[in-house]
Each structure stands twice: as structure tokens, then as C-alpha cells.
Amino acid sequence: MSEQATVAAPRVKPVETFRGDFTYSNSPEAIRRFPFPFHRDDYMYSVNIEPHDGTPPGSAYAPAFDIDEHYLSEMAERRTVLEEDPKRCQVLPYMMEAQWDTLELMMTSLAADYPEHFSLTRDGDTWTWENRLLDIRDTFTFKDADTLPLEPFEYITRQVQGDFTLHGQRNDMLYMDGGMVTCQADWSLDFDLGMNFYEWHGPVPRAHEMGVFERALKYLLTLKVGSPVRRLNWTMTVNPRMDTSPENYDKWGIDRATITPDNVGELAHLRVELQSLWRLPRSNAILFSIRCYLISMEELATVPKWARRFHRVLRDLPEDLADYKGFIGFRPTVLDYLARHDDGAATSPGGAPD
Amino acid sequence: MSAVDSIPVRVAAIETVSPFIKTFTLEPTDGGPLPAFSGGSHVVVTMQGRDKNHRNPYSLMSSPYERRFYQISVRREDDGRGGSKFLHGNVRVGDQLFVSPPANLFALNELGRRHILIAGGIGITPFLSQLYELRAQDSDYALHYAYRRADDTAFLDRLAAEHGERAHFYESSQGHYLDPGRILAEQPLGTHVYVCGPEGLIDTVVTRARRLGWPASHIHAEEFAAPPSGRPFTVVLDKSGDELEVGPDDTVLDVLEDNGYAPDCSCRGGVCGECETAVITGEIEHHDDYLSEEVKREHSRMMICVSRAASERVVLDL
DSSP, X not given: OTTTTOOOOOOXXXXXXXXXXXXXXXXXXXXXXXXXOOSSSSOOOOXXXXXXXXXXXXXXXXXXXXXXXXXXXXXXXXXXXXXXXXXXXXXXXXXXXXXXXXXHHHHHHHHHHOTTTEEEEEETTEEEEEETTTTEEEEEETTOXXXXXXXXXXXXXXXXXXXXXXXXXXXXXXXXXXXXXXXXXSOOHHHHTTOBHHHHTTTOTTTTTTTHHHHHHHHHHTOOTTOOEEEEEEEEEESSOSOBOGGGHHHHGGGGGOOXXXXXXXXXEEEEEEEEEEXXXXXXXXXXXXEEEXXXXXXXXXXXXXXXXXXXXXXXXXXXXXXXXXXXXXXXXXXXXXXXTOOOOOOOSSSSOO | OOGGGOEEEEEEEEEEOSXXXXXXXXXXXXXXXXXXXXXXXXXXXXXXXXXXXXXEEEEOOSOXXXXXXXXXXXXXXXXXXXXXXXXXXXXXXXXXXXXXXXXXXXXXXXXXXXXXXXXXXXXXXXXXXXXXXXXXXXXXXXXXEEESOGGGOSOHHHHHHHXXXXXXXXXXXXXXXXXXXXXHHTOOTTEEEEEESOHHHHHHHHHHHHHTXXXXXXXXXXXXXXXOOOOOEEEEETTTOOEEEEOTTOOHHHHHHHTTOOOOOSOSSSOSOTTEEEEEXXXXXXXXXXXXXXXXXXXXXXXXXXXXXXXXXXXXXX
């Protein structure tokens, strides 16, 4: 799939910040390719899984792992988070095969999708990896962890945008057996490590009663090598802050009280996760990729269809979901802002801009 | 497996290992490496016969660390639906076949402290790939392999040479019988047992282990039972209105595929759950190990890879 989906080398911005002075913003091109998650004017949970098959060409969905203009910023942010809290990257000891599976999948995918930025040369088990964006060039022996500066999973996920978790499959069940989690929407790898599929989804309202997790688990247990799948999830975040972790709640929880009618367009962000799931061939484990995109309400409103539709989705979202997603307090202010951009006109089907 | 998912392979070698068993070496037609896999995985092999396509699942027996070729061993089933006879009688070196990407329904549990593998006859095949992993990971394991006659199976010398004291052999024609109760009784806590072979062997191992107090999570069985034959019936597809005849040796899945449908499926043995299909009307004769007894009694769903209609017609939500 990656072979067909070669993506033009993205223009990568210099480092912007996701904390402190929050210099992060989206260029007009980044706004156009934002994975807007609402295909209709209303929203409810569903398993909503589709093949992650390299389509549509040119979109954020096409590459195996999307690299965009924020690459350097997100990699710098990840380094900062890990310096403060090394437990954001943990892998249980029996997952070494899955670590190498992940490294191979990411290196081959990035080299195929972005040949200008990444290359992989393999001579038997002697591999040379080049990441020109981060100025990395390493020659190592595949399957010999001593030849890499870090364990293989941490080594490669410090070079790919998005959070990643590793799931062992045993007893017809998936377990949270590892991850690199630095840009999460209020969940903790350190807390969830070792949990099973139902346990780590415990806090999600409604979906258990709807049988969503039984169906999703059944589906994932038969996920096939070479046939990854994807879905979208969303919430709202105040400021373009990647690290909204429980560990750092004291730093960002209070932000939600700072939204006013004057700053809402700049401060309130729609946060979208492009989640993809991959069966790893040798370990039979599953790699879960959670790629986070942030867009401010001001930026969103530059696409009239999105402003109209998000206004309607947010307005009609049940209270318990708004509470679980953490924005029930400032929802009215966002709705006032978006209402000014919603003239009641009909919206076209699908999530793409008109 | 739809056509899009299938990998063209060329038969590179055929080895006759016994009067009933042949080993096929399959290389990718396009020269590229085959997908990596984990020990215990199977592929579905598609063979284009003159009258119909045959599609059978086979365990990969080659090393999971080898991506230049796959190997499968096939026992000729003269009473079967024809796939194994076709492979034995019609397939020559150089012929093209198709394989699905590997899937694993019989994986080793990575948390096991000790692994006991119990094989009967051709049921040795998934263990052959797992044994590469166990050895590479320096795991604690033992293989117990029961078969009828030494000239009926070819893997003995290799297994003895590669696994030494860890491999135990039971030749029933010489009066040596595998005693699952004895093997299971002497294992330490944390051991996992895996069994593949004839139904009788699997039943004995599972029953013995349960009686000895083994937790279900530590007992793993893979039954490569071919779909059973039965009375012919008519399957009606509710959405398209198509009516298709299912012969005594056909499966619903085969008939759908031969008529251009591509339903979800993977194991073709009533285990994985992918081909679960809603039944609108009709009585079902269930042969799968997937649906709960409660669902089976309701006749509301069926696994179309192995189960048949007990009524003359069955209407499916397809």
C-alpha cells in the first residue's frame, strides 16, 4: 500500500511550541488537509472502522504514518516530555519481537512514502536508516538491540509523529503491553499498562452498553497482516497543547477556565486522532497508532462547511459525552462563537472541504 | 480472502515424504519477500482446478524467519472435498497457486513458562514453525508426537536431530501410545499445552487437562477439521435474491465465491469467526467451534465455511 501512496515531501516548519508561548499554528495547506472527522451534522459513537489503504491520495489518510509540517515541533515536544517523565515510553519485556516488528514497519513505510526525507538500506541483517529531517544516520543489526542507541520501539517512535501502543494477543484478548504516549487526550500509559481491552476502555460512557467494545475486539482479534484499518476520534483542547496527560493535569486542567468570548477562536481547538491499527507479523501483536491533529476555531472557521457542521455536532452532543470529553464547561462559549459562522445552510456529505 | 488479498506463488519443489504426505515449497512469483509470520500461522491456498477452485487452509511449517519461501505439508484425504487430492495429483513444480496473507489462530502464549506441544499425525505442521521460535527464544518446551508408522511420516529424523531430548515419539503400530494424562500430570504451574491432530486426541488432551485442574487459558487446541459433507440444500441471498445450490461436498462459502461473491472469511474451519452470517429463515446444522450454544440453538447465525442447512432452504442476510 505504501508503494502506491508516495506522498510529495511535505514542507516542514521550524520548531513551534505546544506549551508556554504556544507558537503552534496551521498553514492554509495544513488546514485544507486537516482530517475533519464529521461526515454528517450529527455524531454518535460507532465502531466506524475502515481499511487504512492509502486512500484518498494526497490526504492525511493516505500515508501509512502521516508526516506533516509539524514534524520537527512534535519530535521536539516528545523529547521534552520524555526528559520530564521517562515512563511515557514503556514496553513489557516479552514484547521485544513486537518492538522489532514496529521498527521494520515504520522504517519501510516512511522510506516508501517520503523518499526525500527517509531512507532504509538493508544488506541482510545490516540495516542503515537515514532520517534527513532529524539528521540521523545509523547502521545497526536487525534483531540485535545492542546495536541501537535505544530499544527499537523507543528509537523509532521518537522519529514518528503520533502516540503508539503495543498490544499482545492472548486468550482471545488484547492487552496494553507497551507504548510511547506523549500527546494523549487525558489517559495514562503508566496507569493502563498490562490492562486488557475492556479495562483500559472502562471510563468510556455509553459504548459498553451499546456493545461497541465486544464488536471492536472481535474484529481486531482477526486483524490481518498487511490489511491495517483506521478510525477517527475527537475531543476539544484548550491551547494547542499536545501533552494533555493525567500526569500533568495540574498544568493544563485550569486552562479550561480561561476561555472567554474574546479568546475562544484562538484558544479552543478541535483535537482529532487518526487512529490506525496494524497486525505485526512476527509477534502477532497489534500496533495502535494515535496520530493527533489540532486546529483552532479560527482556523476551522476558514472552511465554512466545517464551522457550520461542527456547530451542529457540538450543539447536539449529549451531556454525558461532552462531560467525558472534558469540554462541557466551555462548550457554551464555543457554541456562541460557531453560531456566528452557521447560517443554517445545508452541508455537503463527507468530511472534505467544499 | 478476496482476490485482492491473495499472493501469487510458484511451486518451487514437491517432496513426497510418505505415501500420503507431500511437502510443497512455494516461492513468491514476483520475487519479493513473502509476508513475515508468527509460529502456528496458516494460509489459505487457492488452486484453480478445471471445474472449480479449491481453497484449503494449511499451517505454515517453514521457519518464521524465512521469507523467500513458505512450506506446507498436505495429507491426501481421499474422502475430502478434493483440495488435497488436487494438490497431490494435479499440481506440478512450476505451477502457480495463490496464498492468503498468513493469519494466526494458534499462537504460542508469550507468557508461558513452559510449552508442551502434543501432535497427532499431520497435526505436527503448525508445531514445526513454532519450534523454530521456541528454539530461537531459548524457551523451555517439549514435543510429544504420535503417529501410526514411522514410514508414514518424514519429520522424525529432523525433529530428533534438532530437538534431542525435548522430542518424544510414539509409534502406535509398534505399540507405543501417547498418554496425555501422564504427560499433563507432571507439568509445573505456568505450563501451556498445545494440541493439534485428530479430534479424538484433542478431546482427550483437553478433557484430561481440565480434569487435572489446568486453567482454560493454558490449553490451546487447533483442529484442522475439513468441512463435513451432507445433504444438498438451497441458499437464498436476501439482498440480491440469488438462489444457489450447495452440493453434498460443497460449503456455502465455496459456492458464494464460485458465484463471484467475496464474503469475509479467514480460517475456513469454523474457528476464527470472520464469516459469521445472519440467518433469516432456515434450520442450521452447526459444525463450528465459534458460536455459543445459545446462538446455535436459535438458528439465528451460521458460520458459512463449515456449517450446513438442516432444512432444504436457508435464507441468509447477504
